[in-house]
Amino acid sequence: xxxxxxxxxxxxxxxxxxxxxxxxxxxxxxxxxxxxxxxxxxxxxxxxxxxxxxxxxxxxxxxxxxxxxxxxxxxxxxxxxxxxxxxxxxxxxxxxxxxxxxxxxxxxxxxxxxxxxxxxxxxxxxxxxxxxxxxxxxxxxxxxxxxxxxxxxxxxxxxxxxxxxxxxxxxxxxxxxxxxxxxxxxxxxxxxxxxxxxxxx
Amino acid sequence: xxxxxxxxxxxxxxxxxxxxxxxxxxxxxxxxxxxxxxxxxxxxxxxxxxxxxxxxxxxxxxxxxxxxxxxxxxxxxxxxxxxxxxxxxxxxxxxxxxxxxxxxxxxxxxxxxxxxxxxxxxxxxxxxxxxxxxxxxxxxxxxxxxxxxxxxxxxxxxxxxxxxxxxxxxxxxxxxxxxxxxxxxxxxxxxxxxxxxxxxx
DNA sequence: TCCGGGTTGGGACAATTGTCCCGTTTAATT
DNA sequence: AATTAAACGGGACAATTGTCCCAACCCGGA
Numbered sequence: 178x179x180x181x182x183x184x185x186x187x188x189x190x191x192x193x194x195x196x197x198x199x200x201x202x203x204x205x206x207x208x209x210x211x212x213x214x215x216x217x218x219x220x221x222x223x224x225x226x227x228x229x230x231x232x233x234x235x236x237x238x239x240x241x242x243x244x245x246x247x248x249x250x251x252x253x254x255x256x257x258x259x260x261x262x263x264x265x266x267x268x269x270x271x272x273x274x275x276x277x278x279x280x281x282x283x284x285x286x287x288x289x290x291x292x293x294x295x296x297x298x299x300x301x302x303x304x305x306x307x308x309x310x311x312x313x314x315x316x317x318x319x320x321x322x323x324x325x326x327x328x329x330x331x332x333x334x335x336x337x338x339x340x341x342x343x344x345x346x347x348x349x350x351x352x353x354x355x356x357x358x359x360x361x362x363x364x365x366x367x368x369x370x371x372x373x374x375x376x377x378x
Numbered sequence: 379x380x381x382x383x384x385x386x387x388x389x390x391x392x393x394x395x396x397x398x399x400x401x402x403x404x405x406x407x408x409x410x411x412x413x414x415x416x417x418x419x420x421x422x423x424x425x426x427x428x429x430x431x432x433x434x435x436x437x438x439x440x441x442x443x444x445x446x447x448x449x450x451x452x453x454x455x456x457x458x459x460x461x462x463x464x465x466x467x468x469x470x471x472x473x474x475x476x477x478x479x480x481x482x483x484x485x486x487x488x489x490x491x492x493x494x495x496x497x498x499x500x501x502x503x504x505x506x507x508x509x510x511x512x513x514x515x516x517x518x519x520x521x522x523x524x525x526x527x528x529x530x531x532x533x534x535x536x537x538x539x540x541x542x543x544x545x546x547x548x549x550x551x552x553x554x555x556x557x558x559x560x561x562x563x564x565x566x567x568x569x570x571x572x573x574x575x576x577x578x579x
Numbered sequence: 580t581c582c583g584g585g586t587t588g589g590g591a592c593a594a595t596t597g598t599c600c601c602g603t604t605t606a607a608t609t
Numbered sequence: 610a611a612t613t614a615a616a617c618g619g620g621a622c623a624a625t626t627g628t629c630c631c632a633a634c635c636c637g638g639a
Contacts, residue, residue: 229502289490301430304537336505
């Protein structure tokens with residue numbers, strides 16, 4: 178994929194400063210983006226002023242492909258959190274890849290299927306478990322991917338207010354589930370997995 | 379698709395009574411199902427005893443394709459609500475279709491992309507708006523598709539308890555809501571009254 | 580250095596939703 | 610028609626989450 182991209186004159190590399198948007202919700206776009214470096218957040222801005230972040234995209238991930246497939250307006254905003262480098266790939270190139278490259282086609286199908294699964298799983302436990310559970314899962318994700326997220330972004334990912342986020346964090350601290358000073362998490366992935374077991378059944 | 383299916387000896391037609399499951403969460407399956415008639419609910423059962431319904435599938439819709447693509451265990455249960463007729467299509471046949479039939483391939487991609495969009499949009503407004511809003515959308519959906527759903531299923535779709543569902547419904551009735559303030563629901567008074575009619579004594 | 584905006588932490592209270600529970604209604608079966 | 614199980618409707622109270630607000634802190638630019 179990278180080889181393909183760098184050898185193709187229609188594919189241009191772009192830079193985005195933190196806060197800049199690769200894609201704006203509602204726009205019609207003609208490119209798919211492949212992230213070379215940096216972290217982005219993918220979110221819907223509702224008209225009551227609240228945001229809902231679906232996922233954080235990093236190196237090697239593609240975005241804008243839903244719109245390339247369905248020709249629709251952009252579902253959500255893609256905004257750089259850290260400085261971002263990305264390839265902008267014209268829809269025509271993307272469509273050609275999908276049609277002519279069975280391997281790419283297969284990978285795309287798998288990626289879409291995985292995202293549906295992940296989205297469903299997340300929607301389910303965010304609805305059916307207490308906030309605490311989703312918060313711990315997010316902290317695990319943050320540790321896994323070596324992210325350092327602002328509280329506002331974490332709250333938006335969980336679909337709650339920053340106030341609720343702080344409150345739950347404080348409760349976890351007071352119950353000695355988490356030892357943190359400020360924001361940094363001192364737990365390994367294994368430790369968090371063990372903690373999550375408490376919520377089972 | 380139907381022509382293909384009925385002419386293929388590996389594709390068998392199956393019947394399911396209400397309550398029977400086409401697919402069980404966690405199982406490994408070897409077939410994709412195409413629904414010929416009836417309504418099914420697609421839901422995850424969490425281990426705290428609660429269910430979360432993602433969607434209701436009806437005539438012409440396919441399910442089990444995520445597992446066919448990713449070879450994983452079943453994400454969710456598919457359960458018949460009404461009597462259901464469906465084709466069971468072996469994974470091998472499905473894979474052949476995906477590889478050899480560009481039109482089918484394209485339709486599948488579009489279907490997956492649409493489901494991601496829908497799932498994201500729903501997760502967002504269920505998290506960021508009051509229950510009332512999601513409930514009205516569900517009632518609209520129900521009317522549009524001529525469904526008649528049990529309250530338990532509607533509550534599970536909204537990710538709430540039946541008690542909360544009833545409470546919100548009662549409030550809507552008492553306030554004789556036509557359109558919710560600030561929220562973009564295009565219901566006329568008449569439309570909404572038709573929707574709410576079945577809940578009145 | 581000092582100022583101003585953004586982020587963080589949390590108190591107080593309101594609103595929303597869940598849990599438990601019980602009486603009523605409906606639907607299916609004997 | 611009688612019986613029984615399931616679905617429905619809602620009261621009372623607990624738990625969760627949101628809203629509003631303010632104070633402390635950090636950090637870059639005048």
